Amino acid sequence: MIALPAPKPEILARRDAILADLARLLPADSVIGETLRLRPYETDGLAAYRQIPLAVVLPRTTAEVAAVLRYCHANGIRVVPRGAGTSLSGGALPLADAVVIGLMRMNTIREINYEDRYAIVGAGVTNIGITKAVEGDGFFYAPDPSSQLACMIGGNVMMNSGGAHCLKYGVTANNLLGVTFVTIEGEVIEIGGTHLDAAGYDWLGLITGSEGQLGLVTEVTVRILRGPEGARAMLAAFSSVEIAGAAVDAIIGSGIIPVALEFMDRPCIHACEAFAHAGYPLDAEAMLIIEVEGSVAEQDMLLDRIRGICAKFDPISMKVAESAEQSAAIWKGRKGAFGAVGRISPDYLCMDGTIPTGELPHVLKRISEMSAQYGLGVANVFHAGDGNLHPLIMFDANDPDSFRRAEAFGADILKLCVEVGGCLTGEHGVGVEKRDLMTTQFTRAELTLQRAIKSAFDPEWLLNTAKVFPLDDNPKIAA
């Protein structure tokens, strides 16, 4: 179990007064203080870690957010920002002495501009909500995390989220134009604008992926794109995980960039098929979902080439979607993959490392060996095209020993990723989960520099304390 900083006793002691103050700053229905009602806020997508916060506030405007931050800053109260609470690294895990600021009520779309191709939306608008608002006019918002139905754009900015189609369109950072940023002092700053490459330092680059460490985002300007002429997905089934991994490397190595290239192994294929009824190959050990875009002729040409490459790896079957409905079902299964694993295991830990695609066969083999060694099942589903792994370690939270083994297994996988020249996190962020592994990726000097940046924005370390950086040798936090 991960250590959390000791709560400040003076804050806990003033709990009632703080709640009363908050209730003066915000409408009554925006402040939650009863333990019973705080409990559902005690965790996020990483449900193994839980902590009831001091209070939850649900502001509706930037001004309300600023007022709460100003108050918390003046009173030395820690703050944990929260979007939809789908973080898989425990990014939105509360602290006992912290006020959780939930941004889900800031869910309106302020402006859509098709001429200059941008949309200005509240931080609480869901990822899919942006696409839904513009798709009638032939546009879409490109980054598509599998959680896109639920996760919010503010959370996406803070985690620099990616998704299946980021292979072609890039991650959140590549599709972001500006944000309304509120500092811990309650100052509101407009960063970026409505076009790429604003003058001066790249503040936007610094804030993207900062995991709620530097300030809060209340409004986001994103780039919207005109939808492709058409798209088609195909399924390729293989007789082993390693062979499918080699096929991925061959496709990427050929110079073709499909819009999406996703990998699933047997347990995942079965769980997702039970949810989506997409016609996944149940006899395969591993399967690739490959999607191409463009005119019909272009799609045919690309699919032909990809089929040719896959054919060299003795596929069990290959199937191209014949209709938009079939494509939709294929993606429904893939996007529901994590949840679907809930059908075969009561709990899972979702890992998120990145490796060079050439290392796929080796890493997958090592993961299955570790699975035997730890005595825990693992389901593999990931964005294969960019080497972003998501092994789902299956465990039983009602059995504390199985949870301990799952954590150790997970740490080993991530260390392996770094060992083969990859990275601790692909897109889910460091959060609380990977905090203590940061030292395997970064040197002491690098971490000190990163901490100095955090201190420049938040000298008292009130913002999302306990995340991203190891707790030790940090004078601002008593563990």
Add this chain to the structure above:
Amino acid sequence: MQTNFTAEQLRDPDTAESNRILRTCVHCGMCTATCPTFLLLGDELDSPRGRIYLIKDMLESGRPASELEVRHVDRCLSCLSCMTTCPSGVNYMHLVDHARTYIEETYKRPWPERMLRGVLARVLPSPKLFRLSLKAAALARPLEPAIPGQSMLAQRLRGMLALAPKALPAPDPMQEAQVHPAEGERRGRVGLLTGCAQKVLNPEINAATIRLLTRMGIEVVITPGQGCCGALTHHMGQHERAMAAARANIRAWSAEIEGQGLDAIVVNASGCGTTLKDYGFMFREEPDAEDAARVAGLAMDITEVLEKFAYAPTRDEPAMTVAYHSACSLQHGQKITALPKQLLARAGFKVKEPAEGHICCGSAGTYNILQPAIAGQLRTRKLENIRRTKADVIAAGNIGCMTQLAGDAMPVVHTVQLLDWMAGGPRPEGLDGIG
């Protein structure tokens, strides 16, 4: 998700079932954004994942329910949108049903609330009492704008009076217990659930069902002894009352099944259909479990029956565009999504589906009476989306939705009324001058 029940608690079959359901939830949060109340209220506590957590905590602790939990569970529409979204297969319906019963047993509601619920639970399932009270409501209707204040009670009173129809149709003797023989060669024999409130509010739905089925060569049996399906009281947590209503139906249909036999039990109010199809689960610990499962297995929505017996239109295509409103109980509860639209298209209608089709209209059984503010917002949102389709008429497969959506510019009919019309039945009322 981790749970903390004692072995003692798990000996109770309902708790054991809830534990099983909770353990399938992985807390991924996918369900939140497709929940109508989360959409409107923006609070995790009013989302499926939040409610699941509240319910888990309440059941684990074994303490009596408090106003805090009740508030958020009461706001749940039981629309089951979360079940369609959930990749993990969490059976939220059975969990929230258990929570509602638990609340009813351990929480004492303030008296006006108790009284209202008591009245609803007694009146709605009884066509006789319901008819009487609607007549009274019609008399009181002019008072509606005069009810002062924004208190829950005032809102509810105004809401109830607004929902009451201006003119009440006469009772239809065709819907009393009897057998309607098939026209021509008999191709099948089905039981029909004539329902409770629907029969009073809009007897045309059953009439159209009987006409259409018999014309298709299907004998329609209205068994004596059947009544309300139990859904209304079930959703209010009144377990015993719901079980009694369901048991009466199971007895009635079992006699029929063992007699001349039934190919299906037809339901044309999808809210009831969802409950009928769940009889097997509701009675799993009862002596009549087998009968209940058999009845549940035969229960079919009218559209399923029409498909089974190859519905075919006989009239020329009407030049009419239909906005198909997918009732939650049909699309989320029974997972019937494409079929009604396919049948309407086969009948020659141009079918449009409004945006946000997965979001509830706010009717949800007695919800529009008990939670008028949220129900009103959902109605407005739904009607706006429907208007944007520029259709001529709204079709839905559930009386609750039909009542909720009535009163706007667009006429509302039941899907089966349109299908009956195109297969030789009369033009549904309210459609004159269209198409």
